[in-house]
Amino acid sequence: MIEHPAFDVEPWCLRETQLNLDVLAQAESVFALSNGHLGWRGNLDEGEPHGLPGSYLNGVHELRPLPYAEAGYGYPESGQTVINVTNGKVIRLLVDDEPFDVRYGELTSHERMLDLRAGVLRRRAEWISPAGCGVRVSSTRLVSFVQRSVAAIEYRVEALDSPVRVVLQSELVTNEQLPAPNGDPRVSAVLEEPLRSEDHAGGGLRAMMVHRTQRSGLRVGAAMDHVIEGPPSMQAATESFADLARVTVTTTLEPGQVLRLVKFVTYGWSAERSLPAVRDQVVAALTGAVKTGWEELVHEQRAYLDDFWERADVELDGDPGIQHAVRFGLFHVLQAGARAEGRAIPAKGLTGPGYDGHAFWDTETFVLPVLTYTAPQAVADALRWRHSTLPLARERASQLGFKGAAFPWRTITGAECSSYWPAGTAAFHINADIAHAASRYMNATGNERFERDVGLELLVETARLWLSLGHFDSHGRWRIDGVTGPDEYSAIADNNVYTNLMAQHNLRGAADAARRHPQQAGQLGIEPPELDAWQAAAEAMLIPYDERLGVHPQAEAFTEHQAWDFAATSAGQYPLLLHFPYFDLYRKQVVKQADLVLAMHLHGEAFTDEQKARNFAYYEQITVRDSSLSACTQAVMAAEVGHLALAHAYLAEAAFMDLEDLEHNTRDGLHIASLAGAWIAVVAGLAGMRERGGALYFCPRLPDDLTRLAFALSFRGRRLRVEVTHEEAAYGLLAGDPLELHHHGQTLTATAARRASAPIPPAPDPGPTPSQPPGREPTPR
């Protein structure tokens, strides 16, 4: 946990009032700025000390061999790993020749503040150098949502009590030394000196450098320009080298005098374009940024975020901590996805090198649902990226012996990078997760063109995969054997309920979409017998059920397996995967993360209310939440079956995943899906929102401690605003045509003119509160 009493709880910002070097790396993740294309970790301006320096460009990666002591057919041989590109954040300060370094001298005050409405990271420090010179340093940093290749910093230094000579060195630094990896496989493989210089130049207050990765062959350009204001004595000089460019500004400041430097930084990269093209691209973006100017960049940023918050804000009265954390999460979800445009949304966004910078099923299952209703264009972009990788996914399916497309379990480019197939290749549900995300987006936006150009093909190619993966058994049931569901403490099981329900939805969705777009379907080679086969498989889908226990086994025979011995498992043995062999985890009833419970959230129609309650209670007892992708789903289903205090606790866990470093790896980047999960826990959990057949259903009900919940949603051209209290819920439209929706089974019509409101019916008795494995209970709010 981040021991960080200095994080203040404020509605619209994350404020750190004291610098704690022990949690520097975690704070760098939390304070990271990104627009989905370019990401800067929250490193100190002066570069050091740092936890983990990090500047990322979405898609820029290096290849590394994937070693196998025993090789096997179809194992990917080459992995991809995100690399730390040229660092444009560095502004070093010398005070009378002493470097400003918070580890030396006296730091009399230090405050950092991530402003969620302005979209900037502010810093203010007062420091007395070892020689006794006092300065006030302040900086404001932004990564522009509006100009996606641009970041900028306003840096000010002021002399306090006596005149000081100051030197500012504003730099571009490539191939920074990185800390050695800690052996945790979730951490990125460190690649030393991944970039080779191709060109560099400097002049005026401007410098530029172009590098290329050695194996992946990507060309990366970075450039900077500056505006400086200070006393007339001020002088400046510029140098450039292979891996370093530096603009140096010197002056002497009298007490109260300020040296102000605005640094504009731009990036560009390409796998295809020539050196001159990449060079010109970053220089052109730089010219544009300088012309825009600092004040206008700040203004654009605020306007972009004002629009976002109007469409997306969640208000939650009664729990200021969660109010704060949910907004923090939404901000980072936006940062991860806003401008990814043609690239993946990685599990850590662009906040750190964790998981090698790969994207997983998290994106489609947890991140895109939030963006679907708050920033739908980002969802279209993310799915267009998946669509652009179809050739690789088709090739992978063919290599594995299947039809259609098999999307990778983890990737940067679309090629499979998972080297452990039981929890990689075998987790075929990712294909249905992608199809589901496409259906959700299409239902929420009615974007016909997207469906024709992108959605249909995603649905069809994944449906083809499923048809080749399953088969009819002799009882006429359609089985999908030997696959891995979401729960990573099980693998290679038959008829995983989540997978089978998702595949069923995928097959039906593909058939429906093909019927809606016969011309495009024809172009994809679909004939009526193929549609019939999809339907027939979907109708006959085997969903195992344990009649004796009255619960659904997560997969066939699951409920016959041995119970995990929780009594013999000590607190220090979590996460279990670091202390027990997969062999034993897979064969016993212990669940890392919601699997059957996620199936109940996404396909509630397949379960009766009684089954939901029994299933939820059953899986609560054996779910240890060693994954960050669980609490939010447990919150949703706890709310649905009526355990509202428990839902509240799980919402808190999802929301505080990184602010409290619950998984002990926030240093490597944020858990974007868990942060998205906080929104899901609120909207699908507390407000009970489901979308079915293009209509919205709500069953809002607040835990005792929360007094009011309000949020906005984009849905089919409307902007819906929902407000919930213990007594009633009101549904109004901020824009758009009247919308029919469902509230606790009652049909209401929301219009722009008038909110539709209805009382919250009394809650039925949910029965006793389910228990969790000893020591794994969520912290009650």
Place this chain on the structure above:
Amino acid sequence: MIEHPAFDVEPWCLRETQLNLDVLAQAESVFALSNGHLGWRGNLDEGEPHGLPGSYLNGVHELRPLPYAEAGYGYPESGQTVINVTNGKVIRLLVDDEPFDVRYGELTSHERMLDLRAGVLRRRAEWISPAGCGVRVSSTRLVSFVQRSVAAIEYRVEALDSPVRVVLQSELVTNEQLPAPNGDPRVSAVLEEPLRSEDHAGGGLRAMMVHRTQRSGLRVGAAMDHVIEGPPSMQAATESFADLARVTVTTTLEPGQVLRLVKFVTYGWSAERSLPAVRDQVVAALTGAVKTGWEELVHEQRAYLDDFWERADVELDGDPGIQHAVRFGLFHVLQAGARAEGRAIPAKGLTGPGYDGHAFWDTETFVLPVLTYTAPQAVADALRWRHSTLPLARERASQLGFKGAAFPWRTITGAECSSYWPAGTAAFHINADIAHAASRYMNATGNERFERDVGLELLVETARLWLSLGHFDSHGRWRIDGVTGPDEYSAIADNNVYTNLMAQHNLRGAADAARRHPQQAGQLGIEPPELDAWQAAAEAMLIPYDERLGVHPQAEAFTEHQAWDFAATSAGQYPLLLHFPYFDLYRKQVVKQADLVLAMHLHGEAFTDEQKARNFAYYEQITVRDSSLSACTQAVMAAEVGHLALAHAYLAEAAFMDLEDLEHNTRDGLHIASLAGAWIAVVAGLAGMRERGGALYFCPRLPDDLTRLAFALSFRGRRLRVEVTHEEAAYGLLAGDPLELHHHGQTLTATAARRASAPIPPAPDPGPTPSQPPGREPTPR
């Protein structure tokens, strides 16, 4: 397949009458000599050309890291690989300064012959040098069964038509260059220059060198001495270097004159002993060998083998090819196990570096059954080796979270070296296989002291493992979930029938042995409740059965899985593991090697005759025999259910595995278990021998083409001789007290004085001959 028309079929030898350089490596494996402690591949005396030079000392290995792109708890980090030790075989010949190399000049004749009765490899060649000088070279090589650290060569060179100057260089060569690996994971990882020189010396006709491995820290000594006879002009000199020692003999031979050199080579190694100790050990053995002399070494060897063949020979009339191959196999099984003493019997014996020189379950399941009845002391030694590794096996069990001992899937020292757990760690059946081998040995020998000192503890520690691996389900059935059975095209399945039956036997055997030896049981901490728990688990063991099909699924739900699409699988796609992902192999009904069928062989009492017939036919259709550990078992069960021609064909496949290079990897060493399987196919198959409760049961029945089968067996102090024709079987004792045995349900008593004979009852109609996957039918005899 070895395209080797030059292998002659002779009852007692393997003769090659022509040298085919294309199959040199395969021939080196086939002509390998070994005594289980020391092994020399059948490389040409002059060292080159070679397929793969190989000199091995059982247990001498180097460590190598096992890499994982994604690590996991309990994955072994260090592997072991057999190394090529100092080559003492090399005798180079120069003829008028031209090296004798079969690739140059004219090889007018070349014959090699492995003499199975003499236990020597003979070679005769006539060669005309590029300059036109003719010589006759003959050599006889042996690795002594009697003096386990000794090998020797008699080498003769004779001038043919004109006088020739000859130079012989007899060498010890360390760190030979090996061919680069071919990427097949079954081949040993090549380790370059594994040995570092510690000492060397030479003088007279003698030389010695000591080396040490770098990571495993093993000290390896080799020494040679010579006796030379030739014309008076003969001169000799000796040199020694770090990695080379050389005795050079020069003379001029008149036509008809012979230079004869006898080379004695000894080896020794130790992980513990000092340099002087190892040096003295090899020199002492050398002195002993020289004192014994060549003729006596040859004589001892013959006597050792005469005794073996008297106890072990199999006569098979009607199929000379199989007669030949079965003896060839028996000879190599003896070579693999005879003097392993305190070390494992590797899958390839000491004939090549395949599978890194590791021992697997093959040893206990296929090799030890043969040795149990033909060379039982070797079985006691092999099981004492397993017993000596109990501390490592206990540590492994504890690491995995289980009780008792978990023996490694593959190893040289006893430490787990398997890096792919679904087909390694999860294949827990190896523990029951070891227990079963111990029970079989004890039943066949009545060796009480072994049972007390070794067998009991092996049974008890494996029974403890099983008890911690399984559990009672809510129906009161005892389940073993998530394990891998013998068939490597399935993995991580519930209630594998083979595993559960073997575990049941293991649990019962441990309880019985503990009751027989209460004092030793007490020392092992066994209290009555533990015995009761073993019994209870054994009684309640779940054996799945598919009522609808009337067959046993190999593991639960197996018969519900999709059928493999054999029609769409081309001949070039075998072995399937090189062309399809494990993911798909595991989830479909396709069997690499006998699994349920092996269960029917080893635990026939658990199946009715009708079930055996149906099961056999069912699994025949889906078994592809991509493993060499299958044909023999299919032969056994084909014979039992009455398909005698099929049994004959499978017997042939097992027996010709290496002579015809059926798996295309004989170059890396022989398939010792398959060669053992040929004996099993004859004795357990054609003669239908089973041992139950310390009694022997026979159900002999010959295929049409075989007219007579006779073999000897050692059993409880007797030497039994069985002779079978189509009409009757006769059971005689060569030595020992009368023995009661069972013939087709009839009880007979064999005595030394009189053979008991009984007619073969008419065969019941076995129904239609089962079919195999297209293209995977065994070649009919």
